[in-house]
Amino acid sequence: MKLTVGQALVRYLASQYSERDGVTRRLIPSAWAILGHGNVAGLGQALQELGPEVGLPTYRAQNEQAMVHAAAAFAKHSNRLMVQACTASVGPGSLNMLTAAAGATINRVPVLLLPSDLFANRRPDPVLQQLEHPTEHDVSVNDAFRPVSRFFTRIWRPEQLLSALPQALRVLTDPAETGAVTIALPEDVQAEAHEWPAAMFERRVWQVPRRTADAAAVEALTRLLNNSTRPLIIAGGGVIYSEASVVLARVAERLGVPVAETQAGKGSLRWDHPYNVGPVGSTGGSAANELASSADLVIAIGTRLSDFTTASHSAFRQDARFAGINVSAFDAHKQGAVAVVGDARATLEALMHAEPAATSQAYRSQIAGLKAAWDDTVIRLVQPPATPGTEGLSQAEVIGIVNSVCDADSTVINAAGSMPGDLVKLWRSQDVKAYHVEYGFSCMGYEIPAGIGVKLAEPQRHVVVLIGDGSYLMLNSEIVTAVAEALDLTIVVVDNHGFQSINSLQTSLGTPSFLNQLRFRTPASGQLDGANVPVDFVAHARALGAHAVAVHAAPDLAAALVAARREGGVRVVVVETPMTNRVPGFSSWWDVPVAATSQDSGVAAARARYERQVANVREHRFGTVREHHDESEEQQ
Numbered sequence: 032m033k034l035t036v037g038q039a040l041v042r043y044l045a046s047q048y049s050e051r052d053g054v055t056r057r058l059i060p061s062a063w064a065i066l067g068h069g070n071v072a073g074l075g076q077a078l079q080e081l082g083p084e085v086g087l088p089t090y091r092a093q094n095e096q097a098m099v100h101a102a103a104a105f106a107k108h109s110n111r112l113m114v115q116a117c118t119a120s121v122g123p124g125s126l127n128m129l130t131a132a133a134g135a136t137i138n139r140v141p142v143l144l145l146p147s148d149l150f151a152n153r154r155p156d157p158v159l160q161q162l163e164h165p166t167e168h169d170v171s172v173n174d175a176f177r178p179v180s181r182f183f184t185r186i187w188r189p190e191q192l193l194s195a196l197p198q199a200l201r202v203l204t205d206p207a208e209t210g211a212v213t214i215a216l217p218e219d220v221q222a223e224a225h226e227w228p229a230a231m232f233e234r235r236v237w238q239v240p241r242r243t244a245d246a247a248a249v250e251a252l253t254r255l256l257n258n259s260t261r262p263l264i265i266a267g268g269g270v271i272y273s274e275a276s277v278v279l280a281r282v283a284e285r286l287g288v289p290v291a292e293t294q295a296g297k298g299s300l301r302w303d304h305p306y307n308v309g310p311v312g313s314t315g316g317s318a319a320n321e322l323a324s325s326a327d328l329v330i331a332i333g334t335r336l337s338d339f340t341t342a343s344h345s346a347f348r349q350d351a352r353f354a355g356i357n358v359s360a361f362d363a364h365k366q367g368a369v370a371v372v373g374d375a376r377a378t379l380e381a382l383m384h385a386e387p388a389a390t391s392q393a394y395r396s397q398i399a400g401l402k403a404a405w406d407d408t409v410i411r412l413v414q415p416p417a418t419p420g421t422e423g424l425s426q427a428e429v430i431g432i433v434n435s436v437c438d439a440d441s442t443v444i445n446a447a448g449s450m451p452g453d454l455v456k457l458w459r460s461q462d463v464k465a466y467h468v469e470y471g472f473s474c475m476g477y478e479i480p481a482g483i484g485v486k487l488a489e490p491q492r493h494v495v496v497l498i499g500d501g502s503y504l505m506l507n508s509e510i511v512t513a514v515a516e517a518l519d520l521t522i523v524v525v526d527n528h529g530f531q532s533i534n535s536l537q538t539s540l541g542t543p544s545f546l547n548q549l550r551f552r553t554p555a556s557g558q559l560d561g562a563n564v565p566v567d568f569v570a571h572a573r574a575l576g577a578h579a580v581a582v583h584a585a586p587d588l589a590a591a592l593v594a595a596r597r598e599g600g601v602r603v604v605v606v607e608t609p610m611t612n613r614v615p616g617f618s619s620w621w622d623v624p625v626a627a628t629s630q631d632s633g634v635a636a637a638r639a640r641y642e643r644q645v646a647n648v649r650e651h652r653f654g655t656v657r658e659h660h661d662e663s664e665e666q667q
């Protein structure tokens with residue numbers, strides 16, 4: 032079959048399917064594009080001519096970073112069983128995808144990136160937007176994708192597609208290896224014709240494996256549980272991708288083990304499941320953090336154990352033992368864990384067959400007590416008693432109100448700022464897909480494109496994007512895309528006049544407020560310490576084609592949210608919140624370095640506090656120092 036590289040690629044992508052648990056679906060059902068001279072006549076032509084015929088629609092974004100965020104959210108919401116392709120023009124268009132590519136890779140989420148590249152034949156060198164590296168002449172800006180991709184290749188000749196594509200798809204569909212997959216496509220090669228074998232375009236089903244863990248590893252985990260009196264499970268995103276919630280609930284109930292949640296794992300168990308003890312770590316709640324600090328065994332399931340989860344290695348006992356259930360050996364081994372490398376659902380099922388010992392009644396009562404107290408704390412935070420003189424809704428109240436209009440069919444989306452920490456504490460997930468917060472890369476600007484990605488993955492879903500004023504100002508232009516696609520999307524802009532999360536961090540570390548609040552520069556001081564810069568978010572959102580309202584009081588916010596869901600369309604609700612009145616921390620810490628010397632006494636005091644806290648960091652992460660507890664050694 033004679034087709035251009037672009038046309039062959041479109042036909043091939045449309046013939047790929049994924050299958051897990053007997054359910055087959057299109058692996059790459061749609062694409063994103065921003066066209067330029069690098070791809071308009073190559074891949075752009077192919078998507079135009081063949082897209083309708085093979086059933087591969089293309090969405091047009093306003094910003095390449097945003098379209099990759101949307102694709103990442105699409106894959107995350109699809110449990111990594113569906114992927115979107117993203118094509119961008121040569122040079123800046125392609126490089127704009129870089130940030131979101133890193134986000135996808137860090138979050139273990141598949142995206143297929145098709146950056147355009149400089150001419151393979153080099154005839155017009157230097158083509159518009161070519162880097163022209165002075166000593167490495169074959170290097171292009173796309174080489175910057177290498178460190179942020181799980182697979183990278185460049186197609187200098189058409190026939191290279193034949194070996195490259197199966198490898199690219201293997202990585203996209205492998206739960207342990209997945210992330211950004213990048214195929215750089217020189218602009219002339221995209222348009223070149225080649226005679227392709229018919230077999231290339233036959234329907235191909237990619238089996239997404241549920242790898243079973245090594246039996247000896249499951250036995251080792253069973254022994255650890257049998258010897259533990261205070262085990263704690265940490266549920267990460269892998270639990271959700273593996274659809275392991277039902278067996279996780281059974282493990283928790285039968286064995287009497289509490290389940291703490293990470294940002295990506297929130298929703299693994301419903302908020303009101305008796306063994307869901309809430310978030311753990313730097314932004315953890317009282318129940319999970321108390322249990323973490325006294326646990327003798329931590330079973331980390333499907334989590335990368337980032338610093339937010341481990342409270343920068345200060346959340347756990349020095350002598351706590353770890354087990355890691357993870358599809359990726361890289362993650363399973365963290366903290367010197369007994370690595371149980373396998374699919375979360377399959378491994379938990381194997382664990383149940385091994386019938387480990389259950390915990391004591393006393394431990395279970397303690398879990399129930401801590402959970403009840405935490406649940407009360409959440410209610411107090413989202414429904415504070417009215418205090419005369421305080422103006423406006425607090426961020427916690429806003430979160431509580433948004434949560435109250437959401438149900439099991441709703442998904443809330445967020446990524447950066449002060450909201451992820453508050454949401455993970457306060458949000459009550461009624462469904463495994465209720466909570467979509469990107470906190471692996473915590474990339475400002477993810478929020479609105481992610482709302483589009485989730486809507487495309489599950490059009491019937493009620494989607495609410497929560498976004499700070501800072502993130503909104505950084506990347507809001509996909510509102511136009513959502514309008515063009517006639518999506519139903521609610522966007523709540525929480526306006527606290529600046530980067531208040533970083534402002535709080537800055538001042539808590541002793542430095543006076545600097546550059547984080549959105550204020551006018553004052554001629555007298557020469558600093559940005561004047562009045563708030565007024566930004567009319569309502570007028571802005573309307574200008575982009577959305578419906579928009581500003582609300583101030585609780586009933587108005589609730590009414591606006593209900594109306595947004597009922598009326599449909601892109602609806603932006605702007606709510607101003609005070610800069611103070613924050614959700615507190617609960618016995619937690621986050622390692623952020625403080626200047627070791629400064630003339631400012633506030634900084635010096637913060638440094639002294641910092642050094643005391645660093646002393647709590649868990650030193651032993653090699654698994655070896657505790658081997659004398661091992662049952663097999665005791666028997667010797």
Ligand SMILES: Cc1ncc(C[n+]2csc(CCOP(=O)(O)OP(=O)(O)O)c2C)c(N)n1
Nearest residue numbers: 448449473475499500501502529530531532
């Ligand atoms: C792309 C990107 N740039 C910078 C940061 C660092 N950063 C984290 S939160 C934040 C401020 C966010 O402001 P806003 O969205 O208004 O949320 P708020 O902190 O006020 O809650 C910044 C600058 C980031 N996470 N992502």
Ligand SMILES: [Mg+2]
Nearest residue numbers: 499500501529
């Ligand atoms: Mg803000």
